[in-house]
Amino acid sequence: MHFHAYKKLRNGWRASVLAAIGDEAPAxxxxxSALEIERYCAGSLDWDNAYGGLKPLVDCLVVVSARNSDGLGLVEDDSPKFMPEASRVFQLPARRGAGTR
Incomplete structure (x- = not known):
């Protein structure tokens, strides 16, 4: 994916996270931390795509850095030192068009 397209995707996730947390961000x-994702969809992704698709979301949760200016600072980092367990993904049924973007 071209870096401009990826930045646009990450900014979309950043806006969604900000809308979801409102004023509830940690000080x-x-x-x-541990991350659990509920993905509502008409059809399930295979696991490598489901986990690979988390990257833009996770990138916007971490602290701002030189490589990631879109971080919201909710979690220190997404490395195993700070997230010792892999993210858990639950793929739940939804009507076509009513799932997670």
Missing amino acids: APISR
Whole structure:
């Protein structure tokens, strides 16, 4: 994916996360975290695509850095040091067109 397209995608996720948390952001980044995702969809993705598709979302959760200026600072980092377990993904049924973007 071209980096401009990826930045646009990441900004879309950033806006969605901001809308979802409102004023509920932590005062400081969470230093150890686990991530659970509920993906509502008419059809399931295979697991490598489901997990690969999380990258833009996770990128906007971390602290701002030189490589990632779109971070919201909700979690310290997405490395195993700060997220010791892999993200959990639940693929739940939804009518076509009514699922997660």
